[in-house]
Amino acid sequence: MDFDGLSARTASVAARVASVAARAPEPATIARVGLGAMVFAAGVHKLLDPLSWSAYVVPWLAPFLVVSPVTFMLANGVLEVGFGAAIVADRYTALASAVAAVSLSATCLYLAVVFVVEGGLFGDVLARDIGLAGLAWAVLVESLRRPTRTS
DSSP states (O other): OOHHHHHHHHHHHHHHHHHHHHHSOOHHHHHHHHHHHHHHHHHHHHHHOHHHHGGGSOTTTGGGSSSOHHHHHHHHHHHHHHHHHHHHHTSSHHHHHHHHHHHHHHHHHHHHHHHHHTTSTTHHHHHHHHHHHHHHHHHHHHHHHSOOOOO
């Protein structure tokens, strides 16, 4: 086997990958845009199909809401569209990512309780949202480290 040729091809691929990475946006920008797009898309989907999202409101939680689960999801959808757009546009990023971080953390806490109480219900969503909450906190911290950008 020609290990020298393989080594040269590997080095060539590594050089091309490094070249592409050098031209890519900053990781913080990629994280911010990804978080904002996710929050925005979730909000749009809540506005288009609030009934599907209301399935995440378990029967023992519904009496604690001051509105119906569908209305609750519609209100959340409007807020998520606004906050997601702000994060993507890099406007009021600290505020918008703080809302996303706190909201996703509270959602994780709720989903963890449901997971335990309801015998594993929504475990897949809990696993995903833990990662999204971490991403939201990272975007918040990064936005607080840089100069304020509000206009």
